[in-house]
Amino acid sequence: MAEADRVEREPGSDRRTFLSGLLRGSLVLGILSALGGVAAYILPPERQAFNPGRLRLRVGRAADFAVGEGKQVLFAGEPVWVLRLPKGFVALSALCTHRGCIVDYDEERRVLECPCHGGLFDLHGNVIAGLPSRPLRHLRAEVVGGEVFLREEG
Numbered sequence: 001m002a003e004a005d006r007v008e009r010e011p012g013s014d015r016r017t018f019l020s021g022l023l024r025g026s027l028v029l030g031i032l033s034a035l036g037g038v039a040a041y042i043l044p045p046e047r048q049a050f051n052p053g054r055l056r057l058r059v060g061r062a063a064d065f066a067v068g069e070g071k072q073v074l075f076a077g078e079p080v081w082v083l084r085l086p087k088g089f090v091a092l093s094a095l096c097t098h099r100g101c102i103v104d105y106d107e108e109r110r111v112l113e114c115p116c117h118g119g120l121f122d123l124h125g126n127v128i129a130g131l132p133s134r135p136l137r138h139l140r141a142e143v144v145g146g147e148v149f150l151r152e153e154g
């Protein structure tokens with residue numbers, strides 16, 4: 001019986017069957033891939049534009065800040081000073097508006113000082129001396145559940 005089966009098959013039929021199956025499989029994959037591309041074009045995934053206003057950064061526990069104390073954090077790649085003032089928290093970009101150096105917070109003098117050209121800012125970001133012509137950029141610092149959070153103003 002087994003010999004009869006061997007006699008009925010043409011030589012190379014196994015290879016042809018394999019190649020034919022491979023071709024059909026490739027064809028099906030190609031069609032599915034094309035349909036996937038068409039479906040993605042017709043029903044694009046929801047896109048979300050980058051919106052820094054949606055970013056929120058936890059800075060730390062409000063109770064851990066003494067009045068007059070500041071902490072520098074990185075928010076969306078920008079250094080920011082978060083300061084605790086008697087009336088609450090203030091968040092200011094640490095980038096000097098003159099040439100973009102990073103300002104230092106002088107806790108004793110209660111000023112933000114630029115090490116590059118000596119620009120001075122008060123604790124609300126206003127220019128009080130030196131070359132900067134614009135105040136420091138404000139961000140929003142808010143206390144929620146005893147934690148200080150930082151986000152874009154607006």
Ligand code: FES
Nearest residue numbers: 096099114117119
């Ligand atoms: S970069 Fe700050 S004063 Fe010039």
